[in-house]
Amino acid sequence: xxxxxxxxxxxxxxxxxxxxxxxxxxxxxxxxxxxxxxxxxxxxxxxxxxxxxxxxxxxxxxxxxxxxxxxxxxxxxxxxxxxxxxxxxxxxxxxxxxxxxxxxxxxxxxxxxxxxxxxxxxxxxxxxxxxxxxxxxxxxxxxxxxxxxxxxxxxxxxxxxxxxxxxxxxxxxxxxxxxxxxxxxxxxxxxxxxxxxxxxxxxxxxxxxxxxxxxxxxxxxxxxxxxxxxxxxxxxxxxxxxxxxxxxxxxxxxxxxxxxxxxxxxxxxxxxxxxxxxxxxxxxxxx
Numbered sequence: 504x505x506x507x508x509x510x511x512x513x514x515x516x517x518x519x520x521x522x523x524x525x526x527x528x529x530x531x532x533x534x535x536x537x538x539x540x541x542x543x544x545x546x547x548x549x550x551x552x553x554x555x556x557x558x559x560x561x562x563x564x565x566x567x568x569x570x571x572x573x574x575x576x577x578x579x580x581x582x583x584x585x586x587x588x589x590x591x592x593x594x595x596x597x598x599x600x601x602x603x604x605x606x607x608x609x610x611x612x613x614x615x616x617x618x619x620x621x622x623x624x625x626x627x628x629x630x631x632x633x634x635x636x637x638x639x640x641x642x643x644x645x646x647x648x649x650x651x652x653x654x655x656x657x658x659x660x661x662x663x664x665x666x667x668x669x670x671x672x673x674x675x676x677x678x679x680x681x682x683x684x685x686x687x688x689x690x691x692x693x694x695x696x697x698x699x700x701x702x703x704x705x706x707x708x709x710x711x712x713x714x715x716x717x718x719x720x721x722x723x724x725x726x727x728x729x730x731x732x733x734x735x736x737x738x739x740x741x742x743x744x745x746x747x748x749x750x751x752x753x754x755x756x757x758x759x760x761x762x763x764x765x766x767x768x769x770x771x772x773x774x775x776x777x778x779x780x781x782x783x784x785x786x787x788x789x790x
Contacts (some may be wrong), residue, residue, distance in 0.1 A: 504609065529566030532559050545582070579704045579748055584658040585634075585745070585759060592635040592662055598636055607639070612644050612771055612782050613699045613729035620725055620766075620784065621647045626693040629651045631702030632713075637666035637677065643697075644672050656680045686720035697727040700718050703749040705740040710752060714761040723788030728754060731778045745778070 544563055582588055599606040607614070619641075620628070628666065629639040629647070634655030641660065644653050653675040657663055663679045670677075678685070686694070693712060696717060702710060733743060733751035745751040763785040771780040 513728050520731050523654045524685075525562040525565035526569050528558075529562035529564070532563050533566050536563065541702060542662050555641060569688075580658060582748070583704070584660070586661075588659050589661050592659070596636040596638060597643065607642075610639060610642075610699065610729075612769065612780070614646075616641060616729075616767075616782060617643050617697050618646045618693065618786060619720060620695060620727065621650060624693075624734045625649045626691075626695045626724070628654060628691050628694045630656060630694060632685075632698040633657055634677065635662060636664070637670050637675075639699055640675060641670050641672065644675055650674065652676065654685070655677060655738045656685050660708075676718075686716065692723060693722050694724040695727070696723045697729075699729040700731070702728055702752065703730045703745065705719060705752075706750065707752060707757065710742075710754075710757060711761060714758060714763065718762060721788070723786075725766065725784060725786045727782075728760075729782050730754065731773055732770060732781045734777055734779060736781070751778075754781065758783075762788050 516750045520729075525662045536544075544560070545567065595606075617780070625647075627638070629643065629650050629652070629653070631643075634640050634657045636657050640653055640655045644650070651674060653672075655663075655666060656679075657677075658679065658681060659773065660679045662675045666677045694717075702713075705713065717726065730752070731745070731749070732754075733739070733745060736751050736753055739751070739753055740756060742752045747764060755768065759765070764787070766784040766786055767782075768784075769782040773780050
């Protein structure tokens with residue numbers, strides 16, 4: 504009974520205050536915190552590593568989250584391109600080296616889908632958006648011998664340099680580039696582009712810009728994405744904050760609106776409550 508009363512009080516206060524209750528003390532704590540504490544909190548929020556939880560910590564997290572989602576800043580780009588982003592990807596690489604089968608189980612859906620489409624039609628280039636440590640694109644290349652060129656694009660320069668030293672397949676190129684500049688000034692008649700756990704960090708307009716960029720610069724292509732979304736994503740026509748600096752996009756609606764033709768859609772379970780993993784493929788240009 505008491506829990507229900509508390510929940511109703513929270514709802515009433517949230518209605519009038521318009522923001523989560525923790526936002527307000529979080530704003531105060533944020534103003535009193537040091538630059539070092541803010542940096543550590545942002546990195547932990549971004550990586551999902553929260554070693555020290557408590558009232559102050561959670562309130563600052565709430566304030567930061569609300570501030571991020573209401574601001575047009577480039578904080579995600581800064582985070583992915585700095586040391587925190589590099590550490591996150593190198594940790595994934597270390598886990599892969601210890602448990603290859605476990606990694607392949609988690610990334611199997613998107614890798615298998617990309618390989619399946621490549622077997623059906625070989626493009627002149629395959630591009631991974633947000634390649635990070637280069638694992639996924641190298642795993643695809645191992646199974647797609649007919650593709651002449653692979654390009655892994657990421658905004659973290661140190662990761663790209665490390666990939667170039669570590670991955671020796673001469674067909675794979677790595678570029679430190681913003682997504683919307685990958686194809687600019689280059690001519691490709693057919694491309695396959697894929698992303699896994701990357702597009703969730705795009706705001707909706709950035710996502711639309713990416714799709715338009717692909718259509719403007721490549722005559723024909725296919726797109727495969729594997730991204731976490733909210734359970735109720737089908738009922739939402741706008742992108743919603745998902746937490747952890749990420750968004751839940753209605754990719755199907757957005758892609759159709761930008762002129763893409765759906766090819767396939769599958770749902771896979773997610774370890775995070777209230778979310779699911781969406782595997783979506785689409786095409787543009789001539790069939």
